[in-house]
Amino acid sequence: xxxxxxxxxxxxxxxxxxxxxxxxxxxxxxxxxxxxxxxxxxxxxxxxxxxxxxxxxxxxxxxxxxxxxxxxxxxxxxxxxxxxxxxxxxxxxxxxxxxxxxxxxxxxxxxxxxxxxxxxxxxxxxxxxxxxxxxxxxxxxxxxxxxxxxxxxxxxxxxxxxxxxxxxxxxxxxxxxxxxxxxxxxxxxxxxxxxxxxxxxxxxxxxxxxxxxxxxxxxxxxxxxxxxxxxxxxxxxxxxxxxxxxxxxxxxxxxxxxxxxxxxxxxxxxxxxxxxxxxxxxxxxxxxxxxxxxxxxxxxxxxxxxxxxxxxxxxxxxxx
Amino acid sequence: xxxxxxxxxxxxxxxxxxxxxxxxxxxxxxxxxxxxxxxxxxxxxxxxxxxxxxxxxxxxxxxxxxxxxxxxxxxxxxxxxxxxxxxxxxxxxxxxxxxxxxxxxxxxxxxxxxxxxxxxxxxxxxxxxxxxxxxxxxxxxxxxxxxxxxxxxxxxxxxxxxxxxxxxxxxxxxxxxxxxxxxxxxxxxxxxxxxxxxxxxxxxxxxxxxxxxxxxxxx
Numbered sequence: 001x002x003x004x005x006x007x008x009x010x011x012x013x014x015x016x017x018x019x020x021x022x023x024x025x026x027x028x029x030x031x032x033x034x035x036x037x038x039x040x041x042x043x044x045x046x047x048x049x050x051x052x053x054x055x056x057x058x059x060x061x062x063x064x065x066x067x068x069x070x071x072x073x074x075x076x077x078x079x080x081x082x083x084x085x086x087x088x089x090x091x092x093x094x095x096x097x098x099x100x101x102x103x104x105x106x107x108x109x110x111x112x113x114x115x116x117x118x119x120x121x122x123x124x125x126x127x128x129x130x131x132x133x134x135x136x137x138x139x140x141x142x143x144x145x146x147x148x149x150x151x152x153x154x155x156x157x158x159x160x161x162x163x164x165x166x167x168x169x170x171x172x173x174x175x176x177x178x179x180x181x182x183x184x185x186x187x188x189x190x191x192x193x194x195x196x197x198x199x200x201x202x203x204x205x206x207x208x209x210x211x212x213x214x215x216x217x218x219x220x221x222x223x224x225x226x227x228x229x230x231x232x233x234x235x236x237x238x239x240x241x242x243x244x245x246x247x248x249x250x251x252x253x254x255x256x257x258x259x260x261x262x263x264x265x266x267x268x269x270x271x272x273x274x275x276x277x278x279x280x281x282x283x284x285x286x287x288x289x290x291x292x293x294x295x296x297x298x299x300x301x302x303x304x305x306x307x308x309x310x311x312x313x314x315x316x317x318x319x320x
Numbered sequence: 321x322x323x324x325x326x327x328x329x330x331x332x333x334x335x336x337x338x339x340x341x342x343x344x345x346x347x348x349x350x351x352x353x354x355x356x357x358x359x360x361x362x363x364x365x366x367x368x369x370x371x372x373x374x375x376x377x378x379x380x381x382x383x384x385x386x387x388x389x390x391x392x393x394x395x396x397x398x399x400x401x402x403x404x405x406x407x408x409x410x411x412x413x414x415x416x417x418x419x420x421x422x423x424x425x426x427x428x429x430x431x432x433x434x435x436x437x438x439x440x441x442x443x444x445x446x447x448x449x450x451x452x453x454x455x456x457x458x459x460x461x462x463x464x465x466x467x468x469x470x471x472x473x474x475x476x477x478x479x480x481x482x483x484x485x486x487x488x489x490x491x492x493x494x495x496x497x498x499x500x501x502x503x504x505x506x507x508x509x510x511x512x513x514x515x516x517x518x519x520x521x522x523x524x525x526x527x528x529x530x531x532x533x534x535x536x537x538x539x
Contacts, residue, residue, distance in 0.1 A: 075426065086464075098417070098434035099410070103427035108461070110425050110468040112476070113433040118441060127479075137475040140464030142503035210464050216500060233494045237462045 017041040017058050018129055021051040021065040021077060022093075031064065031093065031122060038126035048072035052080055060088055062129050067094040067101055075106035082109050086210050087139045087192045089132035093125055110138060136191075140210040144219055146260065151191055153260035157294050158188055159301045167293050168198035175286050176200040179279060181267040182245075186254070186290050188263040189214050197263075204244065211240035217251040218261035223280055225250045228272035248273045250280065252287035254294065265290045328448065328483045329365055333357070334533035335509065338525060340446065343474040343484035345502055348511030350377070350489045353518050355452060356537040357511055359383075359390050361485045362450040367395065370444030372435055374428060376404040376456035380416035383452065397442040402431045404456070423460040425469040432473060436480070447482045449473070454501070455492040463497070470504045511535075 018040045022028035025046070032042045043058055045051040048071045054060065063081055065074035078090040091112040092101070098113060112132060114125055136143060144150055168186050175184035183201035187194045194212040196204055209215050216234060217224040226249045229235045251266035265287040267275075275283070327337035338344070346361070348354040355378070362371050371392070375383045380403030388394055400415030408418035417431045432449075439447055451473075457466055470486070477484040486505065490498055502508055507524035512532070519532040 078426075092430065098430045101427075101430055103424050103430065106426050107421075107424040108426065108465040110429050110465050110472060112472060113430040115434065115437060118437055131475060131479050135471075135475045135478070137472050138468050139471060140468045142467060142500040143471075145503075210467075219500070219503065233497045234463055234500060 015041075016061040016129075016133060017043060018062045018064055019043045019045060019051055019054045019058070019060050021045040021047070021063070021069065021074070023047065023066060023068070023070050027066075027116070031125065034122040034126060035064070035129065038129070040126075040129065046070070048077055048080075051077050055080060055084055060085065061133050063088060063090045064093050064125065064129065065090065067092055067096045073102070073106075075101070075103065075109055075111070078109040078111050079106055085192070086208055087136065089129075089138040091125070091128060091132065093121075112137070141215045142219060144261065150218075150260045150262065153256050153258060154188060154190060154262040157256070157262055157298050158190070159297065161297075165197065165293070165297065168290065169200070171286060171290055171293070172198040172200035175265075175267065175283075178282065179267050179275075181248075181273075182270045183268045184286075185266050185268075186263065187212070187214050187266065188254075189218055189261075194263070202244075207240060207244075211238055213241070213246070213249050214251055214264040214266060217264040217266070218253050220253060223250065223252050223283065224264075225275055225280065227274050230272075244268075245270045247271050250275045250283055252284050254287060254291045256291070257295065262294075328446070330361055331363065331365070332536075333360055334520060334535055335361070335522060336525060336528040338483065338507070340481035340483070341478040342507065342525075343477055343486065343505045344507045344509055344525075345505040346485055346487045346509045346511065347490050347498070348487075349491055349513065350453070352511055352513035353537045354487055354489065354511050355386070356390065357509075357520070357535070358450050358452050358485055358487045359387050359392070360537065362387065362448050363390065363392050364398070364448065367393075367398070368443065368445045370398045370439040370442075370447035372399075372432065372439065372447060372449045373401045374404065374432060374449065374451045375401060376422040376451075377453050379403055379405045379408060380411070380418075381414070384414060384416075398439060398444050400435045400439065402428055402435065404428055421460065422456040425457065425461050425465045428457075429469055429472055433476065436476060436482075440480070447477075447480065449477055449482060449484050451484075451486040453487040453489055453492075455489050458488075458493050458497055458501075466501070467504070470501060474504055 018035050020032045020042050023046050032044045035042045043054045045054050048069045065077050067074045074092050081088050081090050093114050095116050172184040185199040186197040193206045193208050194214050195206050226232050229247050246268045248269040251264040253261040254263045255261050329337045373383050380401035396415045402417050404419045404422045410418045419427045510521045519534050521532045522528045
């Protein structure tokens with residue numbers, strides 16, 4: 001069950017980039033100005049093509065768009081957002097009534113809708129953008145209750161050098177042989193994607209959070225076991241998993257001493273297969289080992305940081 | 321002077337008042353009385369409250385009829401329906417908006433936000449939203465748009481101090497689906513029927529006993 005998520009503090013709004021698409025110059029300028037006054041970085045676009053370019057050129061946090069664009073619709077734009085950065089909220093801010101909007105080819109994109117004709121519509125838009133981003137309102141997967149705390153915890157462990165750590169390579173190679181599976185990996189689940197610290201048997205880069213099974217593993221108290229991916233309603237339509245040939249999965253959450261699930265230690269197989277209780281006990285041991293490595297590295301990083309600060313302070317005192 | 325309401329109340333039901341902005345998943349068998357439970361949770365406490373139904377199991381006019389029979393008043397400036405059944409037709413007089421298929425979650429979302437805004441513009445304070453039921457959406461659409469729709473709807477309800485009451489029949493969806501969908505809600509009410517005895521159990525709400533409470537849905 002979800003708790004009320006903490007609203008993003010206004011001082012952080014300046015970090016957020018909003019693509020504002022409207023073919024009408026005056027309206028685009030008025031909406032852009034209100035958003036900028038609300039503290040957002042605004043990229044203004046007049047067409048679907050311009051907005052698509054903006055999606056490529058910037059790290060975008062939210063898309064605001066009119067429905068009718070000279071070369072398509074706001075829902076076409078939402079479709080492109082879902083293909084590239086699926087978690088980014090899209091808001092139709094439009095003069096069109098809801099009944100005039102054709103959704104038949106875009107049934108899956110799911111957007112917010114705010115009519116321009118409402119009283120104080122632009123002020124409402126500024127709030128809606130903030131809430132949509134801070135509450136992750138348009139993500140296509142379940143979120144943990146403690147998502148904000150989880151991401152804060154992850155930041156402490158997600159330090160440079162983790163990917164190159166040999167111990168994770170050794171651990172996953174060992175797991176792959178031990179369980180006789182096609183792939184064994186350690187993944188960190190960040191706000192929008194899973195990244196792999198080590199992946200024995202494959203060379204996966206990143207997987208969007210809405211596609212990775214570890215999104216569900218971090219919600220589990222103990223383990224997630226899916227013996228046949230095609231038989232599980234959460235995953236059977238998932239094209240990315242099909243492309244990666246994942247037919248069976250067992251994963252254990254990597255939990256910090258504070259209890260935050262920051263990633264998972266996982267086994268996948270190209271064919272459906274079962275996992276015995278003894279194997280799952282061993283998988284938990286591999287998970288514990290990986291988490292201990294992460295914890296040690298976090299402590300080393302912390303000690304290095306403290307050391308560096310102490311060093312600077314000493315240098316400073318010499319010159320005073 | 322207007323009195324600011326701070327909680328939503330459920331008259332005649334063994335459910336404690338809930339905070340504004342709460343989203344509740346109501347799970348129970350379709351034939352066990354869950355429709356009546358949801359309709360009664362949707363009864364407006366006073367005229368200024370609004371009510372929006374999102375229906376996929378029963379059509380809009382039938383939903384409004386059933387609501388009226390349970391004592392709900394049908395003021396079109398305060399009450400509306402997003403009808404997602406395949407036979408749905410728009411009816412502006414009764415605020416029925418047709419979407420035409422539970423697979424069109426983009427359409428459902430847009431009609432819902434449009435109606436939500438217009439009820440607020442009409443002066444409604446506190447809008448109850450009832451989804452009856454989520455099951456057809458789960459069956460006809462794929463998981464990602466369903467999560468997206470539920471998060472977006474629940475988020476708007478939370479931010480607007482509304483109330484969300486979302487029904488699902490656990491027998492129509494797989495356990496994994498139900499469990500991961502529950503994640504989007506603040507609380508869950510389960511309904512069970514044994515013979516003529518109906519009981520509800522609540523989880524995730526403050527000031528509420530977590531055991532089974534008998535309920536008389538005809539009363």
